[in-house]
Amino acid sequence: MTSADFQSIALDGRPAVDERLLDGLNPRQREAVLYRGRSLLIVAGAGSGKTSVLTRRIASLLASGEASPLQILAITFTNKAANEMRERVQHLVGRGADSRSDTGMWISTFHSACVRILRRQAEQIGLKAGFTIYDSADSRALIKRIVKELDADTLNLTPGIVAGKISKQKNELIDVETYARNVNTDDPAEVAFLEIYRRYTAGLRRANALDFDDLIAETVHLFRAFPEVAALYQRRFRHVLVDEYQDTNHAQYALIRELTRPIKPQHVPEDTRMAVDASGGLPGASLTVVGDSDQSIYAFRGADIRNIVEFERDYPETKTVLLEQNYRSTQNILDAANAVISNNFDRLEKNLFTTVGSGHPIIGYTGYSGHDEAQFVADEISALHTAGTPYREIAVFYRTNSQTRPLEDVFIRSGLPYKIIGGTKFYERAEIKDAMAYLIQVANPADDLALRRILNTPKRGIGPATEAALQAHADKMGVPLRDALGDAGQLDLGPKVTRAILDLAELLDEAEAMHVAGGKAADILLALLAGSGLLDALRATRDPQDEARVENVEELVSVTKEHAKNNPDAGLLEFLTEVALVAATDEIEDESGTISLMTLHTAKGLEYDAVFLTGVEEDLLPHRMSSGEPGGLAEERRLFYVGITRAKKRLFLSLSMTRSSFGDTSVAMPSRYLQEIPPGLIDWRQSPGDATSRGGTRPRALNARGYAGGAARGFSYSTEALPPAPPRVKREWASEITGKVRDNGDLTLEAGDRIRHTDFGDGKVVAVTGQGTKSIAEVQFETAGKKRLLIKIAPIEKL
DNA sequence: CCGTGTTCTCTTTTT
DNA sequence: GAGAACACGG
Numbered sequence: 001m002t003s004a005d006f007q008s009i010a011l012d013g014r015p016a017v018d019e020r021l022l023d024g025l026n027p028r029q030r031e032a033v034l035y036r037g038r039s040l041l042i043v044a045g046a047g048s049g050k051t052s053v054l055t056r057r058i059a060s061l062l063a064s065g066e067a068s069p070l071q072i073l074a075i076t077f078t079n080k081a082a083n084e085m086r087e088r089v090q091h092l093v094g095r096g097a098d099s100r101s102d103t104g105m106w107i108s109t110f111h112s113a114c115v116r117i118l119r120r121q122a123e124q125i126g127l128k129a130g131f132t133i134y135d136s137a138d139s140r141a142l143i144k145r146i147v148k149e150l151d152a153d154t155l156n157l158t159p160g161i162v163a164g165k166i167s168k169q170k171n172e173l174i175d176v177e178t179y180a181r182n183v184n185t186d187d188p189a190e191v192a193f194l195e196i197y198r199r200y201t202a203g204l205r206r207a208n209a210l211d212f213d214d215l216i217a218e219t220v221h222l223f224r225a226f227p228e229v230a231a232l233y234q235r236r237f238r239h240v241l242v243d244e245y246q247d248t249n250h251a252q253y254a255l256i257r258e259l260t261r262p263i264k265p266q267h268v269p270e271d272t273r274m275a276v277d278a279s280g281g282l283p284g285a286s287l288t289v290v291g292d293s294d295q296s297i298y299a300f301r302g303a304d305i306r307n308i309v310e311f312e313r314d315y316p317e318t319k320t321v322l323l324e325q326n327y328r329s330t331q332n333i334l335d336a337a338n339a340v341i342s343n344n345f346d347r348l349e350k351n352l353f354t355t356v357g358s359g360h361p362i363i364g365y366t367g368y369s370g371h372d373e374a375q376f377v378a379d380e381i382s383a384l385h386t387a388g389t390p391y392r393e394i395a396v397f398y399r400t401n402s403q404t405r406p407l408e409d410v411f412i413r414s415g416l417p418y419k420i421i422g423g424t425k426f427y428e429r430a431e432i433k434d435a436m437a438y439l440i441q442v443a444n445p446a447d448d449l450a451l452r453r454i455l456n457t458p459k460r461g462i463g464p465a466t467e468a469a470l471q472a473h474a475d476k477m478g479v480p481l482r483d484a485l486g487d488a489g490q491l492d493l494g495p496k497v498t499r500a501i502l503d504l505a506e507l508l509d510e511a512e513a514m515h516v517a518g519g520k521a522a523d524i525l526l527a528l529l530a531g532s533g534l535l536d537a538l539r540a541t542r543d544p545q546d547e548a549r550v551e552n553v554e555e556l557v558s559v560t561k562e563h564a565k566n567n568p569d570a571g572l573l574e575f576l577t578e579v580a581l582v583a584a585t586d587e588i589e590d591e592s593g594t595i596s597l598m599t600l601h602t603a604k605g606l607e608y609d610a611v612f613l614t615g616v617e618e619d620l621l622p623h624r625m626s627s628g629e630p631g632g633l634a635e636e637r638r639l640f641y642v643g644i645t646r647a648k649k650r651l652f653l654s655l656s657m658t659r660s661s662f663g664d665t666s667v668a669m670p671s672r673y674l675q676e677i678p679p680g681l682i683d684w685r686q687s688p689g690d691a692t693s694r695g696g697t698r699p700r701a702l703n704a705r706g707y708a709g710g711a712a713r714g715f716s717y718s719t720e721a722l723p724p725a726p727p728r729v730k731r732e733w734a735s736e737i738t739g740k741v742r743d744n745g746d747l748t749l750e751a752g753d754r755i756r757h758t759d760f761g762d763g764k765v766v767a768v769t770g771q772g773t774k775s776i777a778e779v780q781f782e783t784a785g786k787k788r789l790l791i792k793i794a795p796i797e798k799l
Numbered sequence: 800c801c802g803t804g805t806t807c808t809c810t811t812t813t814t
Numbered sequence: 815g816a817g818a819a820c821a822c823g824g
Contacts, residue, residue: 160809461801
């Protein structure tokens with residue numbers, strides 16, 4: 001591109017772009033595709049077609065010749081989003097957009113992009129290219145060792161707290177030395193934390209390893225310490241685009257900042273064909289960020305909502321485009337979403353609208369137990385499926401992973417095909433981590449953590465005492481543990497143990513030779529499995545679970561083979577990198593005919609015809625843990641908002657009167673956020689009021705529309721779609737939310753007992769099911785018919 | 800050193 | 815209610 005081209009585009013801001021690229025876009029979206037300038041902020045409400053805008057923007061840059069694929073860097077939140085974007089761009093421009101090869105554009109996550117940069121530039125920051133990426137469990141293990149060494153958990157420094165604190169420092173780009181300079185030496189806890197942080201950092205260094213947060217932070221440090229390295233990437237990436245910008249943390253923000261800095265004249269090569277400015281330097285790359293502060297749900301991970309709210313301040317010449325038209329959901333769903341989110345103050349005013357019409361009402365249901373709630377979900381899914389909704393278009397969301405259990409129980413019993421996205425992942429299974437540890441140790445012999453994991457797996461008689469002896473020897477020689485294995489003969493250990501250690505050393509050496517010679521992950525893994533006897537040991541036991549473990553390890557072998565097939569050039573390192581960075585959503589297969597179960601967090605960015613949002617209860621949504629933190633309740637509300645806006649046609653909100661956690665069950669109350677939805681939008685199959693005081697099966701017509709509650713709370717929403725409010729009717733369950741739930745204590749009933757209910761009068765207990773607080777009595781009333789009542793909280797007395 | 804049985808923590812969300 | 819950490823006996 002010549003200087004003249006650049007100028008003309010910058011001035012009139014309207015490049016000549018093939019009309020077909022703009023097909024079907026509304027004026028705002030067109031503007032977002034076509035604007036040319038230093039920086040662009042696209043505030044994209046949920047479902048406003050931002051992926052479409054982003055892909056067309058990239059395609060238009062390529063099609064008009066303003067950019068070559070090489071000059072594009074697009075950052076997404078997940079690998080799945082990256083793949084999808086790459087495919088769509090490819091489809092639009094009709095040519096290769098392969099980010100894997102260095103000739104293509106980079107469309108990847110923050111973490112993948114940084115690993116690519118760091119593997120190339122590893123020496124500069126004192127690492128070897130084969131560095132290990134520690135996942136949270138690995139970091140936790142290392143921290144745990146250190147905490148134990150220092151006996152630090154005595155003063156509230158548990159591994160979990162320390163891990164969170166270290167992560168926080170790194171996300172704020174505060175390294176150990178910076179932290180040390182500002183530490184309050186009078187506070188023993190802070191001093192202890194500093195020492196842990198120091199040893200943790202040293203431990204990672206020694207192991208030639210980086211944790212998740214390091215991937216970003218170290219790249220920023222690299223760019224700041226070596227301007228000529230930064231210039232390499234600044235010259236290359238002339239167009240930087242960031243998706244889900246609201247969830248970037250400070251380190252990620254700094255990374256973008258470094259990448260888009262103007263390039264100083266001394267870093268501009270003589271022969272550049274790019275447009276230099278008056279001083280001989282190059283202007284910074286153009287930056288496009290897309291985000292929605294209403295969907296910021298990762299503050300706990302350091303995401304800084306200010307990054308988007310204050311974007312215009314940080315990049316003063318920024319153009320802002322607001323996308324409010326929603327192409328995903330029905331008006332009913334959007335009304336609910338708008339009403340909920342409008343309770344958050346301090347936000348960019350935004351109101352989603354659609355032209356598709358109001359659609360179905362939102363369906364609500366209150367179960368007696370988590371199991372009962374799950375049964376409702378399963379029944380409705382069966383009905384939807386019968387009516388023609390494919391399973392893959394149905395999703396069930398929940399706040400915490402522990403809520404999956406009753407859902408799984410019922411789904412299995414109902415024969416519904418489902419897949420849990422995230423949760424206990426394949427790669428977190430012990431046997432997989434064992435096999436992976438062999439591979440990691442081969443790729444990175446300095447990784448003591450990986451070696452310790454496999455030292456005695458499978459059992460070869462190397463216990464804690466032997467490990468300590470090896471470690472002592474390694475420390476004395478100042479070498480990694482791995483190098484100590486070869487010296488086992490000098491350590492005065494038993495002949496059997498010595499033999500075992502030397503065998504292991506030999507096996508690892510052989511595998512390392514394969515790796516150095518460019519061997520494939522699959523071949524190396526097979527050699528390691530055969531040589532170590534890991535599979536044989538699992539096959540030999542009588543533990544029935546080991547059968548599944550064998551299958552899992554075999555599955556891992558297929559994964560390595562599959563990886564080699566898809567990436568012919570990839571070796572062991574590429575395989576390990578990919579595994580380390582897989583995200584929950586990457587597991588979703590679009591073709592599969594299964595229902596997707598996932599947390600609200602992993603639901604972000606996805607959409608389904610029918611969405612079930614379960615566990616809409618106090619202490620769950622908002623989660624109990626969130627109420628203590630500043631902004632916690634607002635973030636939980638955004639989480640609820642994200643969940644609602646995933647639904648295209650049907651939305652189901654459900655909760656339960658009781659919830660079991662920790663083994664025993666407790667009474668749950670409806671979420672405060674339910675009150676924020678205009679009551680007329682929800683058709684309660686069984687409202688919280690029905691479930692507590694009326695025993696269920698209340699005629700639906702009474703619940704359907706027109707309760708006056710809610711409006712009093714002062715939120716604004718379009719009333720046009722609703723019928724006029726009838727004269728004030730008793731608010732069905734408002735008081736139940738803030739007021740106390742009735743509690744019958746240890747009242748126990750059994751079949752044959754006679755009871756009196758405040759609404760239904762006298763009746764006889766037919767049967768009692770469930771345990772403890774969950775027990776339900778089936779009662780035949782003299783006048784009201786048969787009802788199911790939750791014994792602990794129903795308004796009843798024993799006669 | 801290994802297996803078994805017991806107690807104790809733990810659940811927020813994740814790249 | 816599960817998984818990890820610890821204690822104890824072989």
